[in-house]
Amino acid sequence: MAARTLYDKLFEAHTVRQTEDGSALLYIDLQLLHEVTSPQAFEGLRIAGRKPWRLDANLATPDHNVPTTERSGGVDEIVDPVSRIQVKTLDENCDDYGILEFKMNDHRQGIVHVVGPEQGATLPGTTVVCGDSHTATHGAFGALAHGIGTSEVEHVLATQCLITRKMKNMLIKVEGELGLGVTAKDLVLHIIGVLGTAGGTGHAIEFGGSTMSQISMEGRMTICNMAIEAGARVGMVAVDQITLDYVEGRPFAPKGDMWQQAVDAWSDLHSDDGAHFDTVVEINAADVLPQVTWGTSPEMVVAVNQLVPNPNNESDPVKKDGINRALSYMGLSADQAITDIALDRIFIGSCTNSRIEDMREAAKVAKGRKVAANVKEAIVVPGSGLVKAQAEAEGLDKIFEEAGFQWREPGCSMCLAMNPDKLAPKEHCASTSNRNFEGRQGNGGRTHLVSPAMAAAAAVSGTFVDVRQLMEA
Amino acid sequence: MNKFIQHTGIVAPLDRANVDTDMIIPKQFLKSIKRSGFGVYLFDEIRYLDEGVADQDCTNRPLNKDFVLNQARYQQSSVLLARTNFGCGSSREHAPWALEDYGFRTVIAPSFADIFYNNCFKNGILPVVLNEEIVDQLFTECAAQEGYELCVDLEQQQVVTPSGERFDFEVEEFRKHCLLNGLDDIDLTLQNVDDISAFEAKHKQQSPWLFGAIKG
Ligand code: SF4
Numbered sequence: 001m002a003a004r005t006l007y008d009k010l011f012e013a014h015t016v017r018q019t020e021d022g023s024a025l026l027y028i029d030l031q032l033l034h035e036v037t038s039p040q041a042f043e044g045l046r047i048a049g050r051k052p053w054r055l056d057a058n059l060a061t062p063d064h065n066v067p068t069t070e071r072s073g074g075v076d077e078i079v080d081p082v083s084r085i086q087v088k089t090l091d092e093n094c095d096d097y098g099i100l101e102f103k104m105n106d107h108r109q110g111i112v113h114v115v116g117p118e119q120g121a122t123l124p125g126t127t128v129v130c131g132d133s134h135t136a137t138h139g140a141f142g143a144l145a146h147g148i149g150t151s152e153v154e155h156v157l158a159t160q161c162l163i164t165r166k167m168k169n170m171l172i173k174v175e176g177e178l179g180l181g182v183t184a185k186d187l188v189l190h191i192i193g194v195l196g197t198a199g200g201t202g203h204a205i206e207f208g209g210s211t212m213s214q215i216s217m218e219g220r221m222t223i224c225n226m227a228i229e230a231g232a233r234v235g236m237v238a239v240d241q242i243t244l245d246y247v248e249g250r251p252f253a254p255k256g257d258m259w260q261q262a263v264d265a266w267s268d269l270h271s272d273d274g275a276h277f278d279t280v281v282e283i284n285a286a287d288v289l290p291q292v293t294w295g296t297s298p299e300m301v302v303a304v305n306q307l308v309p310n311p312n313n314e315s316d317p318v319k320k321d322g323i324n325r326a327l328s329y330m331g332l333s334a335d336q337a338i339t340d341i342a343l344d345r346i347f348i349g350s351c352t353n354s355r356i357e358d359m360r361e362a363a364k365v366a367k368g369r370k371v372a373a374n375v376k377e378a379i380v381v382p383g384s385g386l387v388k389a390q391a392e393a394e395g396l397d398k399i400f401e402e403a404g405f406q407w408r409e410p411g412c413s414m415c416l417a418m419n420p421d422k423l424a425p426k427e428h429c430a431s432t433s434n435r436n437f438e439g440r441q442g443n444g445g446r447t448h449l450v451s452p453a454m455a456a457a458a459a460v461s462g463t464f465v466d467v468r469q470l471m472e473a
Numbered sequence: 474m475n476k477f478i479q480h481t482g483i484v485a486p487l488d489r490a491n492v493d494t495d496m497i498i499p500k501q502f503l504k505s506i507k508r509s510g511f512g513v514y515l516f517d518e519i520r521y522l523d524e525g526v527a528d529q530d531c532t533n534r535p536l537n538k539d540f541v542l543n544q545a546r547y548q549q550s551s552v553l554l555a556r557t558n559f560g561c562g563s564s565r566e567h568a569p570w571a572l573e574d575y576g577f578r579t580v581i582a583p584s585f586a587d588i589f590y591n592n593c594f595k596n597g598i599l600p601v602v603l604n605e606e607i608v609d610q611l612f613t614e615c616a617a618q619e620g621y622e623l624c625v626d627l628e629q630q631q632v633v634t635p636s637g638e639r640f641d642f643e644v645e646e647f648r649k650h651c652l653l654n655g656l657d658d659i660d661l662t663l664q665n666v667d668d669i670s671a672f673e674a675k676h677k678q679q680s681p682w683l684f685g686a687i688k689g
Contacts, residue, residue: 016665016668016669016672017665017668025662025665025668025669027669027672027673027676029683030687039505039506039507040506040507040508040566040570043506043507043508043509044508047508047509048659050659053669055687055688055689056684056685056686056687056688057683057687058687059687081528082504082527082528085506085528086504086506089506094689097689098689099689100687100688100689101689121686121687123682123683125680126683149566150566151566151595151658154659155658155659155662158659158662158663159659159662159663159669160669160673161662161669163658163662252686252687253682253686254682254686258681258682259682261681261682262680262682265679265680
């Protein structure tokens with residue numbers, strides 16, 4: 001057989017049938033559901049009198065709208081009526097159809113992209129979809145995972161299949177070692193800076209090379225999560241021992257003899273030598289420094305020791321105009337040092353960076369320090385109830401609280417500001433999330449994307465600072 | 474999905490170009506959990522004088538009397554006559570949901586935005602492209618005659634006026650087939666139920682751990 005990429009293998013292994021017009025019917029192993037993009041899909045099922053094809057291929061949890069402050073009063077006490085209805089509707093739909101849901105106050109509730117892997121629902125070699133563009137996260141397990149629209153959510157519920165077309169293959173090969181204080185988040189921001197926000201359009205990206213094979217599963221998830229920010233709906237990493245060690249023993253992962261059988265089946269989940277990639281991009285890990293976005297698109301990113309770009313250095317008029325608009329929205333001036341940007345709020349959380357390793361990295365920097373006086377609010381929002389419990393068992397919550405951070409309940413929170421956690425106009429936020437679009441974290445808000453360690457460093461310094469200075473101290 | 478074979482109905486003329494999906498259904502209504510019930514918010518900004526909010530009861534809202542759908546003669550209309558580039562802007566599927574919920578079965582215009590055009594077929598609405606001159610003529614006839622009706626015949630691919638004049642229109646064979654038979658994507662996929670089941674059986678044999686682990 002001809003050499004195939006990981007993506008080729010996953011696609012072929014799930015193709016139910018190929019049609020004349022080039023589209024394929026792809027079998028879906030797991031659909032994750034949340035409250036925002038599922039209600040119309042369930043309603044569609046109901047109107048058509050259909051039932052979900054397979055209950056055991058679905059897992060639901062509310063995340064976008066849930067409050068992250070004290071919420072023992074339950075769903076009825078969600079203040080925003082529209083948010084409350086969305087969460088309640090998910091509960092009702094899952095109860096009606098018998099779909100497993102981790103409800104708001106279940107200790108396993110959390111952001112869908114944190115919960116799926118944590119529970120072992122996301123497994124190597126599977127196809128995973130969710131009505132959310134950051135579904136690429138699950139590709140870290142050698143799975144084919146991507147976001148879909150509401151009509152497609154309904155289509156998958158009803159048929160267990162998705163009508164899709166094959167994408168092109170792209171390999172991003174990262175070689176060498178990441179330096180001290182440089183994390184998976186910095187690497188992926190750097191990659192987006194190189195590729196541009198449309199660089200991966202139409203492609204399924206595989207992240208490979210010696211660096212990737214050393215990065216933890218949580219770091220791989222952070223990287224795949226942001227593939228969409230480079231325009232690619234799919235990001236993937238080959239399966240290796242690190243993957244297996246992470247998956248083994250999780251609640252929905254295979255056990256006993258079946259585990260061994262699964263491990264054998266997964267041994268082929270990597271690109272073959274000589275497999276053809278339409279595009280290959282090489283990255284040298286040693287070039288990557290802690291990153292900070294300065295603009296309103298994730299590609300507008302520089303290293304912390306650099307300056308905000310000067311539009312006069314840009315010859316392309318369209319790009320120049322883009323820089324000017326971003327500078328004015330962000331309230332920054334050309335050639336300003338990144339370390340001169342003062343912060344009003346700090347957000348550590350989101351499906352990109354809310355797992356236990358993220359909490360540990362941030363806590364290490366926060367430990368024994370205080371949130372700076374100019375920072376109005378610094379919040380830490382764990383990605384799931386289980387991450388929260390683990391962090392508390394390690395005493396991380398105390399470290400954060402002593403430093404002046406708020407320790408919150410799990411959810412999407414300030415990543416997209418559908419719940420009450422929002423920026424006020426003109427406020428600068430050091431955020432570990434994934435999108436710095438205009439208004440994303442609140443109308444007029446100014447988002448700077450960074451790693452958890454860099455966010456904690458910014459919190460205690462009041463401005464951006466090279467986290468390595470705090471680490472060496 | 475509703476079948477569309479032939480439809481005759483009162484025509485509402487919406488005489489402006491580039492009607493975007495924000496105008497068809499403004500963003501505050503997207504937080505809704507439903508696919509239905511958008512009809513009362515269709516064209517909300519130009520239809521009512523106050524600002525619409527999600528989930529609100531529209532019975533007593535002040536109406537913009539100048540807006541076509543608020544005029545007595547266009548009540549019960551089910552054919553929307555529009556101008557060029559209808560449905561441009563965001564990809565929200567809420568736009569055809571709102572038109573359908575209001576009662577429109579077909580929209581006639583000189584041109585449509587791509588995504589909207591696609592979304593219509595997914596929701597049982599037939600978008601009909603007729604050239605600018607014909608559309609102009611229909612606008613004139615509609616203005617002149619109260620209760621003006623058009624018959625849109627998908628089988629024949631013709632729009633028929635009250636005086637019996639016929640205008641041909643184009644539609645892709647596959648889409649025509651789906652609408653004539655009321656097939657949506659899901660129905661079409663379900664025509665391959667045997668293939669899916671066969672694949673699933675094989676898949677279960679090869680990867681038994683993917684079945685039965687997640688239970689409600
Ligand atoms: S954390 Fe943010 S990006 Fe992730 S699923 Fe929630 S809203 Fe979307």
